[in-house]
Amino acid sequence: MADSSVRPGLEGVLAAETRLSAIDGEAGELVIAGFPLAEFATHARFEETLFALFEDRLPTADELEAFSAELRANRTLATGTRTVVERAAEDGQSAMDALRMGIASATLARDGDEDLTDDARLAVAQVPSIVATYWRVREGQPVLEPRRELSHAGNYLYMLTGEEPSDEAVRGLETYLNTVVDHGLNASTFTARAIVSTESDVVSAVTGAVGALKGPLHGGAPGPVLDLLEETAGADDTETHLREKLEAGERLMGFGHRVYRVRDPRAAVLSSAAERFYRDGDEETAFFESARETEAAALAALEEHRPDLELSTNVEFYTAVLLHGVGIPRDLFSATFAVSRVGGWCAHCLEQREENRLIRPRSRYVGERDRSWTPLEER
Numbered sequence: 001m002a003d004s005s006v007r008p009g010l011e012g013v014l015a016a017e018t019r020l021s022a023i024d025g026e027a028g029e030l031v032i033a034g035f036p037l038a039e040f041a042t043h044a045r046f047e048e049t050l051f052a053l054f055e056d057r058l059p060t061a062d063e064l065e066a067f068s069a070e071l072r073a074n075r076t077l078a079t080g081t082r083t084v085v086e087r088a089a090e091d092g093q094s095a096m097d098a099l100r101m102g103i104a105s106a107t108l109a110r111d112g113d114e115d116l117t118d119d120a121r122l123a124v125a126q127v128p129s130i131v132a133t134y135w136r137v138r139e140g141q142p143v144l145e146p147r148r149e150l151s152h153a154g155n156y157l158y159m160l161t162g163e164e165p166s167d168e169a170v171r172g173l174e175t176y177l178n179t180v181v182d183h184g185l186n187a188s189t190f191t192a193r194a195i196v197s198t199e200s201d202v203v204s205a206v207t208g209a210v211g212a213l214k215g216p217l218h219g220g221a222p223g224p225v226l227d228l229l230e231e232t233a234g235a236d237d238t239e240t241h242l243r244e245k246l247e248a249g250e251r252l253m254g255f256g257h258r259v260y261r262v263r264d265p266r267a268a269v270l271s272s273a274a275e276r277f278y279r280d281g282d283e284e285t286a287f288f289e290s291a292r293e294t295e296a297a298a299l300a301a302l303e304e305h306r307p308d309l310e311l312s313t314n315v316e317f318y319t320a321v322l323l324h325g326v327g328i329p330r331d332l333f334s335a336t337f338a339v340s341r342v343g344g345w346c347a348h349c350l351e352q353r354e355e356n357r358l359i360r361p362r363s364r365y366v367g368e369r370d371r372s373w374t375p376l377e378e379r
Helices: 037-043 046-055 061-073 079-090 095-104 116-138 152-161 167-179 187-196 202-214 222-233 238-247 265-277 282-305 315-326 330-354
Strands: 021-024 029-032
Touching: 029 037, 029 046, 029 265, 037 167, 037 265, 046 061, 046 116, 046 152, 046 167, 046 330, 061 116, 061 152, 079 095, 079 116, 095 116, 095 202, 095 330, 116 152, 116 202, 116 330, 152 167, 152 330, 167 265, 167 315, 167 330, 187 202, 187 330, 202 330, 222 238, 222 282, 222 315, 222 330, 238 282, 265 282, 265 315, 282 315, 315 330
Parallel strands: none
Antiparallel strands: 021 029
């Protein structure tokens, strides 16, 4: 007999088998493509990460160059896509809205029938170009064409700023992209798999995933973390300020997670990456040290305020610290998350279609029955 129990939010429901990532929330461990996160995120180029997710193995040098060349060849936006993105920026739409509209149009210039693998690589290559184009127009700056000699991360930074990115900034961003590329069957990934399970195309699945990521409960917290850090930097007593926020019923952004009962392993990786990045420069080092102090004060305040809960640092806290350092504008934090996570979405789409079964959960009806129809004129 089928289980008729309802699990709100599909809590604890197993809906798929995957080789892409594994999460242990109790131990605070994350595995990506078979590799422990800390080893993978700090050593891999983002192109290697994508190849490993798509192909289930690390590439040879020749394979990596060929794969990277395919991504570089897909960076330039079609005229229609660029027009949509520019209009969104001119009309004051958010970065996530511009990305949703832009990626939906990514196949306007596609020549021939759908190919899942080709469309996956197209989507991965187009997302950073869409975000950078939006930002340049919003800031009143000329849109820049992608540079083929730059890496995926390096080209994104260049298209945003118009400047040659430093090796430290590229490595910092690359570590971030590796760290958040996949994370189990989260809301946006589940959305992508559900769409592609209908035998729809990858770009439609990515568009739906962007819509899911746009929601503040999924991809919207790193910006508010930066707000919190700016607040505490100006406070006389950081811990007292944080206690007052908690007593007023406010959340401390960057702490607590739906899955992890200990410190988010991604926070540990990004904390180390941020420490390496901020090692040079007095002003930047001061910002990092202030963030460290805020983290310690927040954990102490949370333990005192809610001793019944295990609220630890999550990925969003050091996402804000690191992305701020490498030069990503606050308004692009969620869109930059998509620059990474699109790789995971596409890998899940390809995996779903390997042995596809339409995703079709059931619902339990709780409405009224046996109502009698009343004609309009009698209501």
